[in-house]
Amino acid sequence: MRSSEYKLRYRRPLATPVVYDDRANASMMSVEKLAVHDFWNAASCGEDLYLPDSSKEGFARHSQTRYELEPEILQFAEFAAWRGKQVLEIGVGLGADHQKFAENGAVLHGLDLSERAIRSTARRFELFGLQSELQVADAEQLPFPDASFDLVYSWGVLMHSPDTPTTISEVVRVLRPGGTTKLMLYHKWSFVGFMLWTRYALFRLRPMTPLIDIYMRYLESPGTKAYSVGEVRELLGQFEDIRISTGLTHADLLLSPAGQKHRGPLQSLARVVWPRWLIRRVFPRLGLFMLITARKPTDLAPLNPSAEPPRRS
Numbered sequence: 001m002r003s004s005e006y007k008l009r010y011r012r013p014l015a016t017p018v019v020y021d022d023r024a025n026a027s028m029m030s031v032e033k034l035a036v037h038d039f040w041n042a043a044s045c046g047e048d049l050y051l052p053d054s055s056k057e058g059f060a061r062h063s064q065t066r067y068e069l070e071p072e073i074l075q076f077a078e079f080a081a082w083r084g085k086q087v088l089e090i091g092v093g094l095g096a097d098h099q100k101f102a103e104n105g106a107v108l109h110g111l112d113l114s115e116r117a118i119r120s121t122a123r124r125f126e127l128f129g130l131q132s133e134l135q136v137a138d139a140e141q142l143p144f145p146d147a148s149f150d151l152v153y154s155w156g157v158l159m160h161s162p163d164t165p166t167t168i169s170e171v172v173r174v175l176r177p178g179g180t181t182k183l184m185l186y187h188k189w190s191f192v193g194f195m196l197w198t199r200y201a202l203f204r205l206r207p208m209t210p211l212i213d214i215y216m217r218y219l220e221s222p223g224t225k226a227y228s229v230g231e232v233r234e235l236l237g238q239f240e241d242i243r244i245s246t247g248l249t250h251a252d253l254l255l256s257p258a259g260q261k262h263r264g265p266l267q268s269l270a271r272v273v274w275p276r277w278l279i280r281r282v283f284p285r286l287g288l289f290m291l292i293t294a295r296k297p298t299d300l301a302p303l304n305p306s307a308e309p310p311r312r313s
């Protein structure tokens, strides 16, 4: 069974109990993708730190913490602008942004490589009485016909997939001509990268270790990539009207427990002496998040013009 065929169609009320078979989904993945899958299937992004439990209150608390720490999401996603539009979110994780799209009336599809993430988001949607077509699927093989969506949104996901250029081609393919993508990818020249490099390259007397290797090995799932603005422009070559911004995040400013995996005396000391004021003033662009908005040109021919887009009532 291909991972893209392993679907959870979620509508409220749930007609039949959903049976998940994580191994069946994972069995068709490359070694690299399996490592990514297993990393996120062990715990979704923010689950250990910000999701107290899987109750309605727990999910509400998770969302509250998320938007306190990452308020840039609210402005960037423009949740209210997508009412009545066909929206796909790739990599829903615990489903906080997905919930915002649903509450604002988008016609929603959501997917994630990890069954755990889909389970959590399905539970969140059930508790809040929201609707989305959720499924376990792979960003490198989106299970949708060409030209299906007005918006493809993905926050902190595509650089985890082993073949990021293919995920971008898939985004182009499933967007309608003139459709928009909003992506957050990791920015190479960030304080997070600098801190990791100091700890895992400089202090280990391996200063020649490329920054990119540090991200791949130590940031999150194995093989995670980070890009310069120029590299992302190249990656998004098929798009037009590309807008990219970078800014400092809670992780760059050591304002949250996000870097717990790397904790130790040095991190504790850094938290106390970190020159946040100076960093904000002198290096406001050296943050981990690269926020990207781009449009699919109207004259880019669909790969399969006869395919019907998905429809939901």
Ligand SMILES: C[S@@+](CC[C@H](N)C(=O)[O-])C[C@H]1O[C@@H](n2cnc3c(N)ncnc32)[C@H](O)[C@@H]1O
Pocket: 036, 037, 040, 041, 044, 045, 046, 090, 091, 092, 093, 094, 111, 112, 113, 114, 117, 137, 138, 139, 140, 154, 155, 156, 157, 160, 161, 162
């Ligand atoms: C850093 S988390 C972000 C989750 C969510 N967007 C958020 O902001 O909390 C990365 C997510 O990407 C998912 N992911 C990684 N590779 C993927 C792929 N090829 N296809 C779909 N999802 C993928 C992971 O399972 C994980 O849930």
